[in-house]
Amino acid sequence: MIALLPLLLLAAPQIQPAPAAAAEMRGLWVVRTALTSPASVDRVVDEAQRAGFNALFVQVRGRGDAFYRSALVPRSDLLAGQPPAFDPLERLIERARARGLQVHAWMNMLLCAGFGRIVSGDHAAALHPEWIMVPRAAAAAALAAHGESLLALVARASSPDAEGLYLSPSVPEVGEHLEAVVREVLKGYAVDGLHLDFIRYPGPDYDYSRAALDGFAARMGKGLGRLDAPEWAPSEWADYRRDVLTELVDRLSRAARTERPRLVVSAAVAADEAQAATMKFQSWPEWISRGSLDAVCPMAYTADSRIFQGQIRDARERVGSRFLWAGVGAYRLDVDGVIEKVRLARAAGAAGVLIFSHESLRAADLDRLRQGAFPLAPVTGRRETQATTGGAHPR
Numbered sequence: 001m002i003a004l005l006p007l008l009l010l011a012a013p014q015i016q017p018a019p020a021a022a023a024e025m026r027g028l029w030v031v032r033t034a035l036t037s038p039a040s041v042d043r044v045v046d047e048a049q050r051a052g053f054n055a056l057f058v059q060v061r062g063r064g065d066a067f068y069r070s071a072l073v074p075r076s077d078l079l080a081g082q083p084p085a086f087d088p089l090e091r092l093i094e095r096a097r098a099r100g101l102q103v104h105a106w107m108n109m110l111l112c113a114g115f116g117r118i119v120s121g122d123h124a125a126a127l128h129p130e131w132i133m134v135p136r137a138a139a140a141a142a143l144a145a146h147g148e149s150l151l152a153l154v155a156r157a158s159s160p161d162a163e164g165l166y167l168s169p170s171v172p173e174v175g176e177h178l179e180a181v182v183r184e185v186l187k188g189y190a191v192d193g194l195h196l197d198f199i200r201y202p203g204p205d206y207d208y209s210r211a212a213l214d215g216f217a218a219r220m221g222k223g224l225g226r227l228d229a230p231e232w233a234p235s236e237w238a239d240y241r242r243d244v245l246t247e248l249v250d251r252l253s254r255a256a257r258t259e260r261p262r263l264v265v266s267a268a269v270a271a272d273e274a275q276a277a278t279m280k281f282q283s284w285p286e287w288i289s290r291g292s293l294d295a296v297c298p299m300a301y302t303a304d305s306r307i308f309q310g311q312i313r314d315a316r317e318r319v320g321s322r323f324l325w326a327g328v329g330a331y332r333l334d335v336d337g338v339i340e341k342v343r344l345a346r347a348a349g350a351a352g353v354l355i356f357s358h359e360s361l362r363a364a365d366l367d368r369l370r371q372g373a374f375p376l377a378p379v380t381g382r383r384e385t386q387a388t389t390g391g392a393h394p395r
Contacts, residue, residue: 059107142154
């Protein structure tokens with residue numbers, strides 16, 4: 001940790017002033033299933049407005065793909081039935097702006113492909129299998145595997161909890177690629193925020209890729225072999241993984257603010273701070289203190305109200321003057337449970353909530369949600385942006 005600290009300090013974004021106080025965040029995570037047709041895009045915007053939301057967090061990058069115009073990543077196969085001219089993000093921005101709603105680009109950064117799904121030849125996992133995280137169980141075999149055999153090995157050795165293939169933040173080219181992807185979106189679209197998700201490891205048994213093992217062995221500098229170093233120095237190994245992830249967050253934040261200086265940069269994180277640090281290697285309080293994030297959203301998806309409120313209160317103490325948005329797992333609750341969590345988040349000092357997700361809200365719930373959780377429609381507090389709505393084709 002000590003050896004890398006000067007590098008991290010140099011790489012950190014300049015500390016940004018705390019964002020000005022704004023209206024309560026009433027955000028809705030819009031999963032990519034709502035972006036598959038013009039009608040579904042229109043419907044989700046209209047329903048969000050009806051329910052009293054003031055911001056949409058739109059999943060424009062789900063599995064290393066694009067729901068926008070891109071020269072860098074493949075168009076999502078979920079859009080295969082739509083004409084090439086259909087741009088889900090552009091259409092959603094236009095409709096949301098007409099209804100006074102913020103739009104934040106929600107991007108799954110490291111999770112890049114689902115297990116068992118065939119990726120196109122121009123997908124990052126197909127082009128660069130060596131970019132993929134490796135679970136501990138496959139560490140030795142992965143050093144001798146290449147191409148499709150490496151991807152198959154990772155998939156076989158991974159726990160289903162991992163959800164899919166992840167890009168490794170230890171690979172320098174991964175940072176370059178993800179920065180370019182972020183810049184492309186922000187150059188092309190007048191969004192109000194960048195929302196980082198899956199900016200984490202699948203679990204403590206990752207990442208044993210060649211790049212990660214070599215990076216850690218170089219840091220230790222004790223002549224230890226690739227596979228020996230993590231076993232000999234488990235605490236330092238955990239620090240290394242947290243550090244490279246923090247460096248990636250810093251990098252993406254700098255890039256985002258270069259493209260749009262007034263953009264709100266946020267991240268979805270594990271709600272339990274200890275679990276975030278030891279299981280997902282997210283040092284999110286450090287991301288806040290370094291100025292990399294304007295807002296943090298603990299995914300407090302528990303149905304237990306006591307645990308929920310405790311997690312939000314604890315997080316509130318850690319964010320200082322930055323925004324804390326409470327993540328509410330609507331998929332585990334009925335509409336009355338969602339309303340209760342919104343009220344508890346307010347009582348715990350949150351600056352707003354994000355509801356996961358649009359898929360869990362029935363049409364019959366919308367009016368009830370507005371009446372019980374969002375009775376008054378606040379001004380959005382939308383920041384002015386430098387590009388026109390929709391923007392030109394990405395440069």
